[in-house]
Amino acid sequence: MKEFYEFDEERYQRKSRIKSYILVALIFTLIGGLVMYSISPYVFGQKAADNQPAVRENDNFADGRGAVEKEEEAKNTVIGSTEDLYINRDNPVADIAEKVEKAVVGITNRSEMVVQDFFFFNRSTVRPVEGYGSGIIISKEGHILTNHHVIEGAKELFVILSNGEKIEAKLIGSDPQSDIAVVKVDYDDLTVAKIGDSDKVRKGDFVIAIGNPLGHELAGTVNFGVISAANRKLQLPEKTMELIQTDAAINQGNSGGALVNMNGEVIGMNTIKFGGGTIEGLGFAIPSNIFKPIAEEIIKTGKVTYPQKPWLGIVITEITEAMSREYGYPVGVLITDVQSDSPAAESGLKPGDVIIGLNGQKIKTIKELRGILDNSEVGGIVDMELWREENEFVLKVKLGGIDVYD
Numbered sequence: 001m002k003e004f005y006e007f008d009e010e011r012y013q014r015k016s017r018i019k020s021y022i023l024v025a026l027i028f029t030l031i032g033g034l035v036m037y038s039i040s041p042y043v044f045g046q047k048a049a050d051n052q053p054a055v056r057e058n059d060n061f062a063d064g065r066g067a068v069e070k071e072e073e074a075k076n077t078v079i080g081s082t083e084d085l086y087i088n089r090d091n092p093v094a095d096i097a098e099k100v101e102k103a104v105v106g107i108t109n110r111s112e113m114v115v116q117d118f119f120f121f122n123r124s125t126v127r128p129v130e131g132y133g134s135g136i137i138i139s140k141e142g143h144i145l146t147n148h149h150v151i152e153g154a155k156e157l158f159v160i161l162s163n164g165e166k167i168e169a170k171l172i173g174s175d176p177q178s179d180i181a182v183v184k185v186d187y188d189d190l191t192v193a194k195i196g197d198s199d200k201v202r203k204g205d206f207v208i209a210i211g212n213p214l215g216h217e218l219a220g221t222v223n224f225g226v227i228s229a230a231n232r233k234l235q236l237p238e239k240t241m242e243l244i245q246t247d248a249a250i251n252q253g254n255s256g257g258a259l260v261n262m263n264g265e266v267i268g269m270n271t272i273k274f275g276g277g278t279i280e281g282l283g284f285a286i287p288s289n290i291f292k293p294i295a296e297e298i299i300k301t302g303k304v305t306y307p308q309k310p311w312l313g314i315v316i317t318e319i320t321e322a323m324s325r326e327y328g329y330p331v332g333v334l335i336t337d338v339q340s341d342s343p344a345a346e347s348g349l350k351p352g353d354v355i356i357g358l359n360g361q362k363i364k365t366i367k368e369l370r371g372i373l374d375n376s377e378v379g380g381i382v383d384m385e386l387w388r389e390e391n392e393f394v395l396k397v398k399l400g401g402i403d404v405y406d
Helices: 007-043 044-051 067-079 090-101 287-300 321-327 343-347 367-373
Strands: 104-116 124-137 143-146 156-160 166-175 180-185 206-211 219-235 239-245 259-260 266-273 283-287 308-311 316-319 332-338 353-356 383-386 389-399 400-403
Touching: 044 067, 090 206, 090 219, 090 259, 090 283, 104 143, 124 266, 143 287, 166 287, 180 287, 206 266, 219 283, 239 316, 266 287, 308 367, 316 321, 316 367, 332 343, 343 389, 353 367
Parallel strands: none
Antiparallel strands: 104 124, 104 156, 124 143, 143 180, 156 166, 166 180, 206 219, 206 259, 219 239, 239 283, 259 266, 266 283, 308 400, 316 332, 332 353, 353 383, 383 389
16 A cells, blocks of 8 residues: 655755755855965965965055065065075175275285205205285275284285285284284275274174185185174183184185174184184184284384283292291292293392292292282382391392283
8 A cells, every 4th residue: 555645845945945055155165265275375375474464565564665575675684495595685795795805915924944954964954935824904004914923934025915916015013922913015095994893793793704715826715604702712822812703714824814794894803713623613813902902003113012010030839837847948939940031040049049038028928929029110129038058148139021911
């Protein structure tokens, strides 16, 4: 037996309306997807970074510039991806190098070296040798700054300008302690370097090293780097130097060259590189605020004058109470050696003497002795009470002077 259902027209129309709504929703979803795809570079790309609203090329920023201008500025100043690490249309490094390199010169040092004869060991010959370095033009009068070790021992000096012209130079003065020297050439129309303030140098600042590494064939070489340390105290044989540390390549021949900031100012003179198979990026320069007054004094007087402190020229050690009882020497300061041609030698002091008093004050320690000497005048005469071979007496000693570098 078949069952028949009556046709429900109202239910049929309701289902048709639902299908129509679904179809319209699908169509709008498709259209919306196409629209989002077309504008996605503006919504999800550089135009709307950090979830900011998309900006079109004709929209204005708060400063009145459009998107095109902003994008061009970013290309010139921003470090980008690994595929395009640094985009710089104007290249300030090239501009600065072009500006400063004419103020950097090469220096040739012609000297002589004594060579022992290979077959006749009691005979030697003198052979000419050449050394190379760099220099910085610091005056229109032709004064050129360089390192002392670049010109040391020179019989002849020559300067090679950036245009390749070679000119004979004369030494104005040199200071081995600061490793600074000044030479001079007679030449018109020199480009003078602008000297900057090295006290403003900060760790991480960009710098350019300009010089002649490995000789004049590589003259005017430009190396780019950063300041690794602004005030590095470096202990060298017989002296301590305060230097700027940089990772800009400094090689043999760069000595005396310029270390330049991004304003085109010389803030250091390249002077030292540490080398070796495990060492990279350790270059040093003398700060401009150190070399400038020294160079000015050399130009003015031909030398550098340092303050002095009193000096005797003796090697000493203390005799304690225990040592006095054991060896029979009095408590005091024992002179173990006297330097030849020293004030002590000229005054008659001898090894084995014990200083037991100075200017009427008893002396038991080195600290007490130095305290009195440091408050005395260079060239002054002091009354020194001595013990020598079981005899005590007073000796008048004239104090010499020694330069104070620190």
